[in-house]
């Protein structure tokens with residue numbers, strides 16, 4: 006099958022006279038370091054595109070904020086400072102009213118399911134929040150858990166604790182009695198080392214990828230919200246690409262979402278082993294009663310999102326019920 010696609014592509018290439026065309030160079034900006042999952046997926050996407058276009062396209066990757074940082078990624082791609090950029094919607098509260106539905110604490114149990122739900126919702130609703138760019142793929146991290154410098158073994162331990170988060174996760178911490186300190190992930194290591202925060206609420210692969218296991222050897226199992234990401238391309242750059250190249254990228258959209266989700270889920274397990282082996286990390290669980298109290302305290306977030314989404318002209322009820330339907334479907338489909 007793959008050989009057939011390859012042959013067809015080569016025939017199109019030759020017939021369209023593109024065979025001798027110049028290499029198309031594309032810059033791809035990312036905000037976290039090269040070893041973190043958003044940058045690892047970037048390298049996989051680069052390899053897939055270069056291979057499937059038979060070298061017609063050369064993707065130059067810029068991890069670690071070396072071209073655009075977390076806070077100026079969206080604007081930077083729209084203005085053409087980078088052809089492609091990877092952004093985390095939670096860093097710009099209010100800018101992405103539709104896709105932040107994925108940040109609600111609705112019990113996602115894996116990044117793979119959350120990534121497919123996010124991608125399908127984006128494809129169906131084509132939200133106006135992304136109309137200035139071409140969206141190449143979307144994905145999510147694994148459910149967020151607490152990683153702290155000191156043990157948090159009860160909700161009482163969490164009261165008044167400064168915890169780093171972003172987007173809806175900051176609101177969640179506020180409702181649980183912690184003190185949220187909002188910042189993009191790359192600013193978290195310094196905040197932890199300087200004692201500005203006592204921990205963070207995010208997916209636990211960062212115990213390995215940012216070596217947070219060294220600073221936050223205590224984890225509390227909450228399995229709360231996920232953070233949604235988008236990989237976007239400058240519209241003028243997209244329009245300039247040959248149709249065959251655009252087709253390769255279109256075909257990668259959903260595939261890359263699932264690849265990244267699966268990578269993330271496997272990487273969390275690796276990170277927990279690393280933390281236990283190297284830093285004697287301890288993973289605490291709360292009591293059943295406390296998990297019920299958390300559900301009660303966070304119950305109002307869904308209505309908060311619906312109200313804001315309706316105000317922004319979105320079919321909130323329809324989007325939310327689609328998300329829950331897709332979540333159940335993919336949990337069964339993927340068996341996770």
Ligand code: DTR
Pocket residue numbers: 037041042043093095146170171188189190191206207208211232
């Ligand atoms: N939005 C991010 C989610 C995240 C989880 N792991 C990483 C690694 C690198 C960058 C971002 C992330 C957060 O701020 O938690």
